[in-house]
Amino acid sequence: MKDHDRLETEFGTYAEWLAQAIASLSFEDPIPAACRGTGNPALFERLADLLEAGPDVTVLDVGCGIGGPGAWLMRERGCRVVGVDLMQPSLRGLKLLFPEFRTVRASTGALPFTTDAFERAWMLGVLEIVADKRRALAELQRVIQPGGRVVIYTFVKTGDDLDEVPEADVFERAEFVTGCASDVGFGVRSAQPVTDIPKIPDGWRDVTSRVRGRLWELHANDPLLERVELDLARISRLTRSREVEPWEFVLEK
DSSP, X not given: OOHHHHHHIIIIIHHHHHHHHHXXXXXXXXXXXXOGGGOOHHHHHHHHHHHTOXXXXXXXXXXXXXXXXXXXXXXXXXXXXXXXXXXXXXXXXXXXXXXXXXXXXXXXXXXXXXXXOEEEEEEESOGGGOSOHHHHHHHHHHHEEEEEEEEEEEEEESSSOOSSOOTTOOOOOHHHHHHHHHHTTOEEEEEEEOOOOOOOOHHHHHHHHHHHHHHHHHHTTOHHHHHHHHHHHXXXXXXXXXXXXXXXXXXXX
């Protein structure tokens, strides 16, 4: 499967399927199910603290997907969040779950906002699928206000030879990310592996399991679902083997 095909499949069609499955289960709180790979409230608390996110702070959620993390930031920290994502099916799914969430469809390499438009931005589990990381970081630097802060949570590679990497993922070393950030004018406040995060609560795990079961009920005969599950399993294997690991980057303009 080509890079673009995988992006359209996993972050387009599959993401919308996921939102539809969540909606069909009528959860009182859809946020845990709508966070995908970053779904851990303890992680969100940590990243929001690093972001210095507070009431009425304007935050750009880059690669917002179907909206779970951004919706959490609005509810728990009172931020004014705008989500941006390239995939229209994903944004349709977001609007199904969180109608009040403001979104714009755009590429990370060409953000449709004025210079200095936002006080803060975060990008969770997205940079690893961005091919031109330097350009994406340059756009972030442009739209953040002077003195503003960006928090990035992404997976970086620990060695040079990775086995069975999904085609759309472009893993780089941590120093590559910090180098790009410095090149485009960011100050790198901190860059380190993400460790000592409490486990995902059982309630959040249970919700994710129920949604996965519902997905298979609805789409078991579609080969697309099996392809996505295979790529997700590859990512899981890479993280378990520590060939890639989660890092947090705190950047300031």
